[in-house]
Amino acid sequence: MNLVLPHDPMRDAIVGDLHEEYLGDIARVGRRSAQRRYWLRAAGVVAHAASDFMRWRSWVSTTPPADAAAASNGMSLARVREIGSDAGFIVLALGVIAFGVVANIVMFAATQGPATPVANAAPALTAPGIAGIVLLVGCAAIAAVILCTGPRWRRRHIRSA
Amino acid sequence: MSHREFLGEFEQTVLLAILQLGEHAYAPDVAKHLEKSIDRSVSRGALYSCLNQLERKGLLRWRREEPTPDRGGHARRFYNVTARGVRSLRASREGVMILWQGLEGILGRAK
Numbered sequence: 600m601n602l603v604l605p606h607d608p609m610r611d612a613i614v615g616d617l618h619e620e621y622l623g624d625i626a627r628v629g630r631r632s633a634q635r636r637y638w639l640r641a642a643g644v645v646a647h648a649a650s651d652f653m654r655w656r657s658w659v660s661t662t663p664p665a666d667a668a669a670a671s672n673g674m675s676l677a678r679v680r681e682i683g684s685d686a687g688f689i690v691l692a693l694g695v696i697a698f699g700v701v702a703n704i705v706m707f708a709a710t711q712g713p714a715t716p717v718a719n720a721a722p723a724l725t726a727p728g729i730a731g732i733v734l735l736v737g738c739a740a741i742a743a744v745i746l747c748t749g750p751r752w753r754r755r756h757i758r759s760a
Numbered sequence: 761m762s763h764r765e766f767l768g769e770f771e772q773t774v775l776l777a778i779l780q781l782g783e784h785a786y787a788p789d790v791a792k793h794l795e796k797s798i799d800r801s802v803s804r805g806a807l808y809s810c811l812n813q814l815e816r817k818g819l820l821r822w823r824r825e826e827p828t829p830d831r832g833g834h835a836r837r838f839y840n841v842t843a844r845g846v847r848s849l850r851a852s853r854e855g856v857m858i859l860w861q862g863l864e865g866i867l868g869r870a871k
Contacts, residue, residue, distance in 0.1 A: 608824060608837065613808055615827070615834025616788050622830060640804040647805030651812065658812045660822070 600641065603648045609658050617641055690743060697739035704732050767819075767852045773798065774810050775819065775849055778839050785839050787811065811839065819845030 604610040617640055624633035648658055708729075767775065777793045778785040790811075791802040814820040825836040841849075860867075 608835065609808070609812065611827075611834050612787070612824075612837035615831035615836060616786070617804070618832040618834065619830060620788050643803045643805035644808055645805070647803070647809040651809050656809075656812065656816075658808065661816050661818075 600645060600648075603645050603652065605657050605659050607659050609660050613644060617644070693739060693743045697736065697743075700735055700739070701732060704735065708732070766855055767848050770806070770810055771814060771819075772849065772852055773800070774807065775814065775841055775845055778820070779841050779846075779849075783838065783840070786836050787839075790839075814845070817844075818842060819848055 600610070600614065604613065617637060620640065621633055621637040624636050627633075628636075651658065773794060774790060777790045777797070780797075781789055781793055787804070787807055791804065791807055794800050794802050811820065815822065819842055820839050821842050822837050822839050825838060827833045827835045
């Protein structure tokens, strides 16, 4: 449950609810049945949380009280996913990657391309040239547009659902 | 085009149960209330997912009670329906009532 649910007051409440129901079930139906019910409920919670997580609906409190802000500072897979859904972060990350790729290609083209004619160059050392750079930058731009509009579309979709 | 916010059937039942339970509605109570009142078994996962969605839509707000030993030291989380939640429930009821009108001959009158 700690892996699937984000570090949030909601997780604390869910674990407490399951514990409370487990104790109540022990008194009513006995320990074995209570254990079975507990694991069924926990499995249901994990399944739904994982399903929501895949649809970018992390179980994170939206109106936390003051003490919840400190509690939600912990890093978890869900938190990483949330950061990943931020359009600014995606633009920055893609920008850094695109800059690195382009800088690498430009340096490679500058040192290997003009010095060695393509016809005589070894295939492994053939520089991609301007066409390759344009292609890579174009792909990065398309990916950036898709990734930047994707989270917004998902948020709109969630709001309208 | 209408800008009313309609709710899903399960969302409506959860919001109504929270309203009926009053100030001390928390997830296990909501589930038990639904099981007793409309004889509907509620998966805890579906319930928490629904509560999360309603909270994100601004139809629910929550408050935290201090942790107690009978909960293994974990806090309890009580839910309240917001004014927006009440408005959404009204809109959903109106929408459904409009569709129900004129069908008494086929479906019979409500008990």
